[in-house]
Amino acid sequence: METIKNRQCFIHGKKQAKYLLIQPIDEHDLDAMEEEIETINKTTSDYLLVGILVNDWQRELSPWYMPALFGNEDFQGGADVFYQEVKEVVEEIKVLYDMHDAHVIIGGYSLAGLFALYAGYQDAYDGIVGASPSVWFKDFLSYTQTHPIKTQYVYLSLGDKEEKARNKTMASVGDCLRTYEAYLREHTHCILEMNPGNHFKDTGIRVGKGFSWIIKSLDHA
Template sequence: MNIRGDLMETIKNLQCFIHGKKQAKYLLIQPIDEHDLEAMEEEIETINKTTKDYLLVGILVNDWQKELSPWFMPAIFGNQDFTGGADLFYQEVKEVIKEVKVLYAMQDANVIIGGYSLAGLFALYAAYQDEYDGVVGASPSVWFKDFLSYTQTHPIQTQYVYLSLGDKEEKARNKIMASVGDCLRTYQSYLQNETHCVLEMNPGNHFKDTGIRVGKGFSWIIQNLNHA
């Protein structure tokens, strides 16, 4: 599978990884970086076990800490702050979604947004801005300052939420990142009464099987939509 070559397209001035088919039933949207590209083959193989009736659009993120963070938060590792550019980047993502629907004849597709780590947080944040058929937060950065309180004052606009975590992530040396398990369990409890939500634990730390974990999330959403 040629991951880096002929599967890359420029859509609305953003570099996008494209895999799948036109007129598919499911449109999968995922903010990605170079590491996600390297894991894409495993992700696709995982989704293919559930369906091949999809188009996956991975949107390359240029500045992870800026474009995926919903508001300012001081750096928790290194010296790069989270500068709160998610709202602006999200408008660009929405333009990509609209263009893809036209280019690939997918106006009636089920749209699922998902991501890994900070991109998982961004995907969850997006589901509070607009209606989606499902959202995937794989090891999402729900430890992000004030995110949990934000979710208490804004309704999520989807019925299906997939959350996951590596079983060693709570053992991180960084105290804020080590709080991710407690934050995720709290977040899941918030969602239980208003969505179909699952929290799946995976073996390993934050960097293990990232593509497989995102693929499992998309597959879970698709399976639930098929049986709805």
């Protein structure tokens, strides 16, 4: 782990790489990094992966306030503040690793996947990965209908058991994701890939598959 602009970051890859991969992460994501890296390496080694450690998952990754689904921890809607910090990290990485001309791809898993998608409405990215993204989040789909996404490549994925969650809001993720994919297909190159298992299975592999799909798409653009 390295400290970049006061943020703890996991960094893997090389300087002057063609692809800069940005991912908000937590401790669980760190545990899955080996599988994620192995998956990306099957496509290319010409990348730098930067995992930015999230300090408060519910606050920093949520675009606006939403009451808690479990317990008393509400979603505090701090994504705009965290996003400015992410941008500062990205700019510093570009300087430190001489990557001013790199293709920048942002991605994440679960609520971090939602954050990555939300980031695509704030600034232009070369691609976005939303692996099992929390698109059930209140008013997110209506937000996407009234704001243009600023990328041409979007990768979405979901575990085939995620729609069987006991919580009704989380169980709606499949319908929400299919609706979102259909809308994105009218404006971007988008794919929705189904994976075996529940929300917690093969998380690193799923994110790695997303980054790989974006990289392949850009290579053949």
